Structure formats: structure tokens, C-alpha cells
Amino acid sequence: MAAIENRYAWPMQPHIPTSSPRHLKATIHAEITDIAAELWNALAGDAPMLQHAFLAALENTGCVGSDTGWRPCHLALWDGDTLAAAMPLYLKRHSYGEYVFDWAWARAYAEHGLEYYPKLLSAIPFTPVPGNRLLARDDASRAALLDAAIELAQENDTSSFHLLFHPESDIDLIESRGLLLRQQVQFHWINQGWPDFDAFLAALQRDKRKKIRQERNKLTDIQIVRKRGDDISAADWAFFNRCYANTYHEHRSSPYLNEAFFQQLGEAMPQACLLIMAYRNGEPLACAFNLVGPDRLYGRYWGADWSAGGGGFVPGLHFELCYYQGIEFAIEQGIAVFEGGAQGEHKQARGFSPEMTYSAHWLAHPGFARAVGDYLDRESTAINEYNETLLAHEAFKATKNPDQ
16 A cells, blocks of 8 residues: 555554564555455454445445545454454544544644644444444454554554544453543433333333323324335435435535445345335335344434425424334344434433443643543543433333333
8 A cells, every 4th residue: 555645654564563463464454345354244243333344335435535534544463364353444634423522632733733633543434333443353363453553553643543432341451552531421222121112111200101102192194114124125215315414404514424325235234224214195204224233223314304295394203213113123123222323311211321432542642642631531520420410310210110
């Protein structure tokens, strides 16, 4: 590989630190398709967003690439022809689409005449979903992978390296390498073995249960259909993409993804795709897109065309498509966790519970590393207090009496 950015020439074989296994060889890949899908997926496990096909669809359809500020430089460690470890890795020239916000850090760098971009980022683009980022066959390879990523950032004079939404199980390794830990709170629905949606409602406090029933009862004129796999047509994807784009345009923003991405994903990973569609007077009105894993459902995007079917805005339809239908699906399929997306305290009143998420950060500049570390210590205290407050206001009742 020549240069990823004009000022940043990347070595074909970045060095492995001396503390790491010497038989491993590191390579950088400008395209995920440089690595065989079966080798990547053997390390990635079953999470749909980590699948080779998902990352390939992002690249093939131009959603990530040098023109978007997400330049792939996936890092791999090889033991001969065996892929021992791998990391989805990007050279970023901005901080859009990450959901772990470091804009203030970039401003501080600029105010001191320093460049924050480009930076190295290990994440799933546009996807604030927790999961493995250090894909490895064993602990030694995992540690070597993290060491290689940090050394890659050092050798190429990037400002920083960031590991977003990594699992809690990686914290000890991450802190042993001197990375700074950051916490956030998301809201996940946890399946407690309810046989149906009514049983789930019965476990909620009376006012929460009443509110959900009221919201659902308002939708008597709306037909809702779930489509999965081959039941999703090209026309369905086209309609969803219009809805998805509308949501961004309503917030005066530009969508990160395009119709080609959704169409390709539907072809490459059909059983992982779930569309929940609403119709009014026979016309498609709104749609929510979910990804289905073996034990988790991931709520991703939603949107609506409120002019469809001769009407306007429908109160409660967002909650129905994005939360209640997902909960029903998870109950029916025996799925353990439904992740409803980033942020949103309103989810807690609808049966979602606060869950801590984590990211890790390495900054090359010692002074800024200390300053950011001090800030994250204070932020962590506030986040933990916030989480404790949320836990004290769960939507579930303390007793099993459904009338209480």
C-alpha cells in the first residue's frame, strides 16, 4: 500500500511490539475483501454488524471510503496462512458517524495549533452497537492486535487511536496498555422469559402499562407487517431508504447510508434483515429496520412518509415500529436482548433498562492525554451517578400483582 493520506505513508507490514508473539505478521488492508470472508467471520462470531458481508456492503456502495472520511485500513495478524486476529480499522478525517463524541477534543487541538485529524478508529461505521472489536483466536493474539494498532498510530504520526463500543471483558487489557476508558449509557430490553407481550406488560408498573396500551390502541387504522429475509422486496428496500433519508433531512442532516447499501445487505445477509412496515389505506407509510442476531435484536433506523395513505402524522407509530414490535418479535423468537439504539431516556418507560457501554482512547500528545484523562475521570463519576439514578426508576414493578 502506498499512502492513505498524502502526509501519512503506511507500512505494508507494521512492526509487532517485542512483547508480542514474534511469529505473527501484521498487514493492513484497504478493502475488507482483501481478507477471505470465511477467515474474518471465523473470528467475528455471529454479530451481524461484524460480518464480512456487512463491512463489504459499506465499502462496495461508497458509504465508507476516502471520499467519506472513513478510509478503511483494516488490521490483520497472521500466523502463516491462519488469520490469528483482525480489527475493523479506519483512518478518519472527522468525527461524524461515531456516537462517541470527541468534537471538543478536536477543537482543543485546533486552539493550540495542533491537528487532531486524521485519527485511527476501530468501530463499526454509523453503528453504536457494543461488541468485539479485537477479533482474535486467543488472548495472546488479542493483546498483540491491540499493541499493533497503537504502534501503527505511533509510527504514522496520527493524533490518536480509538476503540469504540468494545465489550466490558476487554477493559483489563485496554487499561494495561494505558488507554483511557470512557463510559456511556444505552437502553436495552432484556427478555425475562415472558411468553407473550401481555405477560411483559403485566410486569410493568401500572402507569407504564396503561400508557403503552393507549399508544397501541391509537393505531387501529394502521396495518403493520414484519418482513424478513426473502420476503423483503427491492421495492420495500427502496421505500425504507426514502423513509431513512427523510429522517435525516427532517433533522437538516445528510444520510450516511444509501439505497444500494440496503439492497446489497438484503441480498448478502437476508435472514439478518428485519423490516417492520406500516401501511395506511394500503399504502406504505413508515418503516423500521432491524438486524437479527442469534441472541440479540438490533434496532437501527426508522422513517416515515406522512403523506402516504391520504393522512398525516400518526401519534405513537414510532414507538410501535421501533420498540413494541421489536419486543414482540424478540419474545416470539426467544431473543435475549433487544438493543433499541443509542440514547433515549424515553425507552426506559417502555421496558428498556440502562446498560453501560465503553470506549477506549489513546492520544499521542502527553499533555492532551493527561487533560483528557482528567476530564474522563470526572465524566465517569457523573455517568455512574446518572446510571444509578436510572436504575432507581425502572419501569418494572416490585410485585407480581398486575393491578398494582
